[in-house]
Amino acid sequence: xxxxVFIVSAVVVLSGALGVLLARNPVxxxxxxxxxxxxxxxxxxLLDATFLAAVxxxxxxxxxxxxxxxxIMLLGVDRADDLGIEPIxxxxxxxxxxxxxxxxxxxxxxxxxxxxxxxxPAGTPIGDAGDNTRRLGEALFTDxxxxxxxxxxxxxxxxxxxxxxxxxxxxxxxxxPVVAIAExxxxxxxxxxxxx
Amino acid sequence: MIAALTTPYVAxxxxxxxxxxxxxxxxxxxxxSLVRRLPAVLAPAWTAVAGxxxxxxxxxxxxxVGRDGADSFLAxxxxxxxxxxxxxxxLAVAVIAAALISRxxxxxxxLPGVELYVLLLMSAAGGVVMASANxxxxxxxxxxILSIAVYVLAALHLRRIESQEAALKYFLLGAFSSAFxxxxxxxxxxATGSTNMVRISAFLAQNxxxxxxxxxxxxxxxxxxxxxxxxxxxxxxxxxxxxxxAPTPVVAWMAAGVKAAGFAALMxxxxxxxxxxxxxxxxxxxxxxxxxxxxxxVVAVVQTDxxxxxxxxxxxxxxxxxxxxxxxxxRGNSSVLAYLAVxxxxxxxxxxxxxxxxxxxxxxxxxxxxxxxxxxxxxLAGVFTVLLLGQAGIPFTGGFVVKLGVLAAxxxxxxxxxxxxxxxxxxxxxxVYLRLxxxxxxxxxxxxxxxxxxxxxxxxxxxxxxxxxxxxxxxVPGPLLDLARDAVPVLVAG
Numbered sequence: 082x083x084x085x086v087f088i089v090s091a092v093v094v095l096s097g098a099l100g101v102l103l104a105r106n107p108v109x110x111x112x113x114x115x116x117x118x119x120x121x122x123x124x125x126x127l128l129d130a131t132f133l134a135a136v137x138x139x140x141x142x143x144x145x146x147x148x149x150x151x152x153i154m155l156l157g158v159d160r161a162d163d164l165g166i167e168p169i170x171x172x173x174x175x176x177x178x179x180x181x182x183x184x185x186x187x188x189x190x191x192x193x194x195x196x197x198x199x200x201x202p203a204g205t206p207i208g209d210a211g212d213n214t215r216r217l218g219e220a221l222f223t224d225x226x227x228x229x230x231x232x233x234x235x236x237x238x239x240x241x242x243x244x245x246x247x248x249x250x251x252x253x254x255x256x257x258p259v260v261a262i263a264e265x266x267x268x269x270x271x272x273x274x275x276x277x
Numbered sequence: 278m279i280a281a282l283t284t285p286y287v288a289x290x291x292x293x294x295x296x297x298x299x300x301x302x303x304x305x306x307x308x309x310s311l312v313r314r315l316p317a318v319l320a321p322a323w324t325a326v327a328g329x330x331x332x333x334x335x336x337x338x339x340x341x342v343g344r345d346g347a348d349s350f351l352a353x354x355x356x357x358x359x360x361x362x363x364x365x366x367x368l369a370v371a372v373i374a375a376a377l378i379s380r381x382x383x384x385x386x387x388l389p390g391v392e393l394y395v396l397l398l399m400s401a402a403g404g405v406v407m408a409s410a411n412x413x414x415x416x417x418x419x420x421x422i423l424s425i426a427v428y429v430l431a432a433l434h435l436r437r438i439e440s441q442e443a444a445l446k447y448f449l450l451g452a453f454s455s456a457f458x459x460x461x462x463x464x465x466x467x468a469t470g471s472t473n474m475v476r477i478s479a480f481l482a483q484n485x486x487x488x489x490x491x492x493x494x495x496x497x498x499x500x501x502x503x504x505x506x507x508x509x510x511x512x513x514x515x516x517x518x519x520x521x522x523a524p525t526p527v528v529a530w531m532a533a534g535v536k537a538a539g540f541a542a543l544m545x546x547x548x549x550x551x552x553x554x555x556x557x558x559x560x561x562x563x564x565x566x567x568x569x570x571x572x573x574x575v576v577a578v579v580q581t582d583x584x585x586x587x588x589x590x591x592x593x594x595x596x597x598x599x600x601x602x603x604x605x606x607x608r609g610n611s612s613v614l615a616y617l618a619v620x621x622x623x624x625x626x627x628x629x630x631x632x633x634x635x636x637x638x639x640x641x642x643x644x645x646x647x648x649x650x651x652x653x654x655x656x657l658a659g660v661f662t663v664l665l666l667g668q669a670g671i672p673f674t675g676g677f678v679v680k681l682g683v684l685a686a687x688x689x690x691x692x693x694x695x696x697x698x699x700x701x702x703x704x705x706x707x708x709v710y711l712r713l714x715x716x717x718x719x720x721x722x723x724x725x726x727x728x729x730x731x732x733x734x735x736x737x738x739x740x741x742x743x744x745x746x747x748x749x750x751x752x753v754p755g756p757l758l759d760l761a762r763d764a765v766p767v768l769v770a771g
Contacts, residue, residue: 186494190464193490223285227351231406231418234299238399238422241306242429245392252387255437255638 086127094120111149118142132213288350291338291357294331294365295405298372301327302398309391317384320394321735324376327398331369335362347769353473354412360766361409363614364541367621368404371534372397374625374739378526378632381733385637386434386524393433397530400426404538411768413462413472416542420458420506423538424451427531431523434639443522450505450515458502464495474550475770481553496558499546500565507539509599510569513592517580520588525639528584529628532591533621540598540617548605549768555605562603563695569596570702577709583634584642586709587627590668593706594620600699601683604690607765612682615761619675619750623667626743629736630661647713649722657732658717663744665710667751670703675750675757682758 093116100113118141125134167173221229305323309315339362342348347358375397383390403422410416428451432444462472468491469477486492505512520528547558570593577589598620601612632639634646634657651658667676680703687696750757 186497190490190494193488219282222282224352225354225414226285227354228412228414228418231415231422234399234402235418235422235425237303237306238396238403238426238429241392241395241399242425245396245429246432246435248389248435250387250389250435253436255640 083127086123090120090123090127093117094124107153108150111146111153114149115142115146118146130213132217285352286350288348288357290341291348291350291355291409293334293338294369295402295409297327297331297334298398298402298405302395302402305391305398306395309395315391317390318380320391321376321380324394324398325373328369328373328376328401332366332373335366335369338362343763347767349411349475349769353475353770354415355406355409356411356475356769357409358767358769359764360544360610360614361405361541363760363764364408364537364617365405367537367618368401368408368534371530371537371621371625372401374533374629374743375526375530377735377739378529378625378629380735382524382526382632382639382736385733386436386639388433388435393430393524393527396426396430396433400430400530401534404534407538408541410542410545411474413465413474413546416546417455417458417462419538420542421455423535424455424506427527427535430527430530431519433527434524437522437639439522440524441522443519447515447519447523454502454505454512456502457498457505461495461498461500461502464491464498466495468492468495474545475768478550478552478768479770481551492554493557496547496551496554497561500558500561503539503543503546504565507536507543507595507598508592509565509595510572510592511565513569513573513595516592517585517588520591521582521584521642525584525628525632525635529625529632532587532624532628536591536595536598537617537621540602540613543602544610544613544766545768548602548610549766552605559603559605562599563692566596566599566603567695567698569593569599570699571596571705574702574705574709577706578712580709581644582642583631583644583647583713586713587624587631590706590709591624593702594624594668596702597680597683597699600692600695601686603692603695604686606686606690607762608689609683609686610766611758611761611764612679612686614764615682615757616679618757618761619667619679619747622743622746623664623676626660626664626740626747627668629739629743630657630664633657633732633736633740644713644716647716648720649717651718652722654732657737657740660740660744661717662714663748664740665713667744667747669707669710671707673748673751675747675754678751678754678758682761 097113097115097117097120101110101117104110104113118137122134122137122142125131125137301323305320309320338357339359342357342359342362347356349356376394379390379393379397383393400423403419403424403426406419407416407423410419428444428448431447432441434440465477466472468486468489469480471477471480501512505515508516520531523531547562548555551558573589573592573596577586577593580586580589594616598613598616601609601616603609604612631642633654634650635641636646650661663674667674670676670680684696684699687693687699
């Protein structure tokens with residue numbers, strides 16, 4: 082039973098992840114992301130982490146993907162980027178090689194460590210599913226209290242940053258760098274990053 | 278039925294630097310949003326006073342840790358030892374310097390002037406967390422606080438498109454590196470059953486893993502994530518573009534503060550936590566260190582933009598620090614800390630001079646702007662000369678003393694080839710600094726750039742103070758080396 086649920090949800094997660102990468106329309110990609118996040122929520126239930134499963138559905142599949150959709154809609158779905166331009170020659174084959182080797186490395190880890198994935202057992206047993214929320218809350222206010230407090234600073238930084246960057250200044254802007262203006266007519270690809 | 282919750286013990290005295298930076302940031306933010314017309318000098322003065330307060334507080338903290346030994350608290354997620362105090366000191370110095378440089382920079386560029394200081398203070402708080410983290414999750418949070426603030430800081434020159442471009446590049450690559458770091462933390466957790474550094478090192482000391490592939494993969498991913506923050510080859514590609522585009526006072530903080538916090542984290546994670554696996558990670562560190570010093574030095578030579586030159590030179594410095602770090606000995610650690618301290622002064626001083634020379638618009642960073650500086654600004658040119666000679670590692674400057682320290686640590690550990698490569702790279706990199714000196718003293722002033730305005734006070738103070746300290750450390754290296762030797766990092770259980 083558990084194996085069957087795992088296999089089904091793993092297929093859901095992986096096909097959703099592939100969909101995010103392969104979908105041409107950004108809205109479709111965001112919806113595939115919902116599929117992946119739901120699959121992960123099922124995996125959490127399988128591990129008796131019911132609270133995390135609920136949070137996963139509400140926060141990720143609910144709130145965050147909706148925000149993604151808002152942004153995509155605001156920017157306009159119909160504006161398609163031309164992916165045919167190669168800013169750096171040969172980067173795609175190179176990226177494929179590097180990506181495959183990283184995937185190979187991680188797959189090797191999984192295959193080699195088939196007997197004992199974890200060296201040490203987790204500190205305390207997680208307990209039954211009903212106990213979950215209480216234990217999580219206790220952990221957040223005892224062992225992890227410093228990390229929880231730190232997120233306050235992190236969120237403040239994010240808000241200050243967003244406000245500071247969204248600001249419009251009165252007064253003149255700096256002219257575009259000379260390099261970019263001079264070369265933009267004939268060769269737009271080399272207009273960035275180079276000095277001289 | 279509600280069981281009483283026993284909350285963990287908190288050593289408040291050890292949290293004062295973190296709280297000072299964070300609360301100073303929050304207060305400044307609140308006051309600035311309530312008071313309509315804030316005197317322009319308030320924000321930089323406030324930031325510098327916060328940094329100074331932390332610096333002064335570190336003195337009693339240092340002696341207390343010396344007396345009572347290192348401590349760990351908040352359920353073992355934070356530790357305080359002399360190395361974290363030392364790094365906090367470097368961060369405080371970098372905050373003070375960046376605030377002083379920004380004081381004249383923001384009005385010159387006609388930019389609004391509070392967010393930079395708020396983000397600077399919060400970023401410093403993140404750095405303090407990284408320097409004293411005893412838990413990988415806390416370390417990650419500290420890193421994110423530090424980095425997200427710096428991403429925004431890099432974009433804060435709202436009138437220059439390059440500034441936004443730099444921030445976007447930094448943000449995208451930084452987000453990827455954070456993902457690598459998190460993946461690494463997850464794999465290390467999977468292999469050892471804990472994210473607490475003390476428990477990880479204890480577990481690895483007591484058990485021999487039959488299957489350690491997962492731990493090794495996690496270790497590699499951690500190296501990628503942290504290597505990006507300190508900009509070592511091959512994770513350095515963002516550095517020149519970001520340094521070139523970001524506002525120059527921010528670059529001073531990025532080069533001095535972010536690097537110090539990043540190396541403190543590398544030291545805690547690899548040397549302390551994963552010390553039992555040193556024979557596995559040392560070869561990787563050595564190859565990266567050699568590639569970093571060589572690539573940084575060679576590419577620096579062909580640059581024509583001074584900010585890019587200094588960016589590549591900061592990559593070379595990162596390589597040198599790694600040469601000391603890979604030794605994984607007390608001597609190596611103290612040489613790393615001493616290098617970080619001197620490097621912080623060298624770099625904030627240099628970028629203070631660059632800020633002044635860049636002129637309104639923060640745009641003239643070509644060698645042309647430095648031609649004939651010896652005649653136009655003799656004092657500034659003299660200070661810059663000392664700082665450049667220090668960066669090159671010329672004897673009688675602090676740069677020489679600390680370079681010697683890391684090389685000695687490498688030779689001590691038997692890495693002769695690495696020490697040789699590093700010396701070769703230092704010789705190549707010296708050419709870069711000499712080229713700048715030649716431009717300042719021997720080349721004629723190009724016609725039409727005859728602008729010799731007054732040098733702003735804040736930047737001048739930073740540049741002169743850094744040059745004096747670099748010279749003093751070069752002539753009397755004893756006190757700094759003693760401090761760094763006493764600042765041995767340790768992990769203790771709470």
